Amino acid sequence: MRKPAILVTGANGEMGHGLIRALSQSGGQPIVGLDIQEADAGLKPALTESIIGNILDQNVLDSINSRYEISAIYHLAALLSTRAEFSPQIAHQVNVDGTLNLLSLAVDQARSHGRAVKFFFPSSIAVYGIPDGISKSEIGAISEDQYLFPQTMYGCNKRYCELLGVYHARHYQRLAADAGTFRVDFRAIRFPGLISAVTQPAGGTSDYASEMIHAAAEGRPYDCFVREETAMPFMTMPDAIRAITELMDAPADEVDQRIYNIRAFNPTAADLKRAVERHFPGAVVNFDVDPNRQAIVDSWPSDVDQSAAQRDWQWKPGDDFDSAFVRYLVPAIKAH
Ligand code: AKB
Numbered sequence: 147m148r149k150p151a152i153l154v155t156g157a158n159g160e161m162g163h164g165l166i167r168a169l170s171q172s173g174g175q176p177i178v179g180l181d182i183q184e185a186d187a188g189l190k191p192a193l194t195e196s197i198i199g200n201i202l203d204q205n206v207l208d209s210i211n212s213r214y215e216i217s218a219i220y221h222l223a224a225l226l227s228t229r230a231e232f233s234p235q236i237a238h239q240v241n242v243d244g245t246l247n248l249l250s251l252a253v254d255q256a257r258s259h260g261r262a263v264k265f266f267f268p269s270s271i272a273v274y275g276i277p278d279g280i281s282k283s284e285i286g287a288i289s290e291d292q293y294l295f296p297q298t299m300y301g302c303n304k305r306y307c308e309l310l311g312v313y314h315a316r317h318y319q320r321l322a323a324d325a326g327t328f329r330v331d332f333r334a335i336r337f338p339g340l341i342s343a344v345t346q347p348a349g350g351t352s353d354y355a356s357e358m359i360h361a362a363a364e365g366r367p368y369d370c371f372v373r374e375e376t377a378m379p380f381m382t383m384p385d386a387i388r389a390i391t392e393l394m395d396a397p398a399d400e401v402d403q404r405i406y407n408i409r410a411f412n413p414t415a416a417d418l419k420r421a422v423e424r425h426f427p428g429a430v431v432n433f434d435v436d437p438n439r440q441a442i443v444d445s446w447p448s449d450v451d452q453s454a455a456q457r458d459w460q461w462k463p464g465d466d467f468d469s470a471f472v473r474y475l476v477p478a479i480k481a482h
Pocket of ligand 1: 337339340350
């Protein structure tokens with residue numbers, strides 16, 4: 147007998163930590179975690195099984211398929227934008243082939259148990275590409291269907307996987323009439339940069355915000371790799387986790403756009419430096435621009451339009467820039 151479960155890939159990553167805690171607190175189905183690294187000791191009590199394995203390894207996925215009856219997949223495993231520029235082929239394999247493997251697992255599962263499998267995909271503002279010479283401040287907040295010209299491998303991977311997800315959702319919905327009721331209920335959020343008080347990102351380009359805050363909290367000087375006036379959208383990790391659970395809980399017929407922008411605030415790097423200096427007296431932040439990473443952030447919008455998420459699933463960020471520091475980052479970092 148297969149056991150009911152939900153599957154989280156990239157379980158040991160930044161987002162995996164928060165999501166697994168939230169899912170286990172909500173008391174739903176048992177959670178199976180999959181990651182290339184062993185899950186941290188603190189995560190293990192929330193998992194019914196912690197599998198060390200690669201999403202590119204069909205044997206691992208076959209074993210999950212044969213032992214579990216999966217109702218939802220949260221596919222978080224990915225190589226982030228800076229890392230992907232260094233290893234574009236590996237990024238393509240992990241980010242695209244890996245996602246296709248998980249979508250196929252969702253199809254197999256839905257076909258075998260006859261119910262829809264919900265599939266959450268964390269997309270990114272990296273799917274956008276603002277061409278050189280266009281003023282980001284004049285464009286303002288961009289909506290889901292504008293400027294879809296990603297300029298990084300990671301952005302291309304994320305955009306293609308969004309399309310694959312929508313394809314799987316539509317294709318199997320069409321077949322459902324003849325072939326039973328199996329469906330892949332694909333839902334994606336295009337995340338801005340995420341800031342966590344507990345974990346640090348690795349290999350991303352929005353990492354400068356987290357790195358600046360954590361360095362200040364630890365009393366280390368920090369060289370920020372983008373220019374002071376650089377602005378992009380961000381949000382706190384707890385808001386991001388809440389957004390995932392709210393989108394996944396929304397009735398299917400209300401979220402048929404399937405791909406949503408969200409954000410909470412869009413400070414410049416100088417705004418971040420000022421906030422860090424205010425909350426961590428003695429913090430030292432300098433600017434030492436990395437032209438390659440600067441070019442990546444320059445291609446991303448400085449703001450996104452989240453009105454579709456507000457309309458379809460009543461999305462509302464919990465923290466603005468000031469309260470992110472006062473209510474969440476400073477107390478949680480100090481406690482940690
Ligand atoms: C990255 O910097 O690569 C990610 C992202 C914005 O998707 N944090």
